[in-house]
Amino acid sequence: MAERDAEVADVEGRRAASGKVSVVALTALGIGSMIGGGIFGLPQQMAGAAAPGPLIIGWLITGAGMLMLAFVYQRLAINRPDIDAGVYGYARAGFGNLVGFSSAWGYWLSAWIGNVGYLVLLMASLGVFLPGFGNGNTALAIGIASVVMWMYHVLILRGIREAAIINAIVTVGKVLPLVVFVLIGLFAFKFDIFTHDFWGAGVGTAGPGAVIAQVKNMMLVTVWVFIGVEGASVFSERARTRADVGKATILGFLSVLALLLAVNILSYGIVPRSELAGLGDPSLAGVLEAAVGPWGAKFIALGLIISLVGALLSWFLMLAGRDRARSRPGGAHALVPGPRER
Numbered sequence: 001m002a003e004r005d006a007e008v009a010d011v012e013g014r015r016a017a018s019g020k021v022s023v024v025a026l027t028a029l030g031i032g033s034m035i036g037g038g039i040f041g042l043p044q045q046m047a048g049a050a051a052p053g054p055l056i057i058g059w060l061i062t063g064a065g066m067l068m069l070a071f072v073y074q075r076l077a078i079n080r081p082d083i084d085a086g087v088y089g090y091a092r093a094g095f096g097n098l099v100g101f102s103s104a105w106g107y108w109l110s111a112w113i114g115n116v117g118y119l120v121l122l123m124a125s126l127g128v129f130l131p132g133f134g135n136g137n138t139a140l141a142i143g144i145a146s147v148v149m150w151m152y153h154v155l156i157l158r159g160i161r162e163a164a165i166i167n168a169i170v171t172v173g174k175v176l177p178l179v180v181f182v183l184i185g186l187f188a189f190k191f192d193i194f195t196h197d198f199w200g201a202g203v204g205t206a207g208p209g210a211v212i213a214q215v216k217n218m219m220l221v222t223v224w225v226f227i228g229v230e231g232a233s234v235f236s237e238r239a240r241t242r243a244d245v246g247k248a249t250i251l252g253f254l255s256v257l258a259l260l261l262a263v264n265i266l267s268y269g270i271v272p273r274s275e276l277a278g279l280g281d282p283s284l285a286g287v288l289e290a291a292v293g294p295w296g297a298k299f300i301a302l303g304l305i306i307s308l309v310g311a312l313l314s315w316f317l318m319l320a321g322r323d324r325a326r327s328r329p330g331g332a333h334a335l336v337p338g339p340r341e342r
Helices: 002-018 023-034 037-045 050-079 087-095 095-128 139-157 160-188 193-196 208-222 242-268 284-291 296-329
Strands: none
Touching: 023 160, 023 242, 023 296, 037 095, 037 208, 037 242, 037 284, 037 296, 050 087, 050 208, 050 242, 087 095, 095 139, 095 296, 139 160, 139 296, 160 284, 193 242, 242 284, 284 296
16 A cells, blocks of 8 residues: 555656756756857947956956855755745745845836847847847847747747747757857967956056956856846756756756856957957857858857747746736745646
């Protein structure tokens, strides 16, 4: 009898787990929400802020700080398995309903406004290949962007798990162009270009003060590229285990950090900093074009389109999860799976 009960419990456990999101999908959600269009414009933004030496110092500081934040999400996921919905749930449990509501509302508001920017950039990227899209704000671009938005809406209505699987596939597609850039960059990298004016003495007064100023300027950019590190914790309710949430958060963060460092540092060794700072957006296209020729720019433009498609899906998923948590009377503790998620 005991064996039969154990067998039934095991079957029910597997059935419940089958409707949950795997650690791979959770990791892809974190990577997908962090990698959007920012990394493709990073070389120009960083070149305008810092020389290679201060750049490396700034990345070490930012990377260490954001790693601590990732560890916080990991420990919270394990130590407080009763809290769902990530940032909102933790804010509500720690500081009450008002702070929890403000956290959820502010997060939701900033996310959908950011999605508008993603859609505009996506339409502008399509303009590289198709006429009529301009800078992403023409009538055709607005119409196509609206259609894209409704397509995401229909996809998510089919179920969070299905959308998360598609997001994992798209994340591979968006990371692939960046990996190709890194591989090409390793061969195109020139050490003398990278070390020229290593501490930025050519753009200002040399000395510790100038280095600190450059570090500060580049860190104003680096903090923003990690927005979305909380992606896995937002869907903690749908994870197979709470340990998966912690693993996905750390894996996603380290993967994105490695890509950001590689793309940023290699760019300084392919194009001189003075030229890098003057490249148009997306500046990564200009860097790859300098390394391999005109096809490199179009390759990166295509990668940017795939990346934006994936980032939009990740953030629509996070908005869906956040909106459900915010709208339930009981908050994070009252989250109940929808019909397709049971």
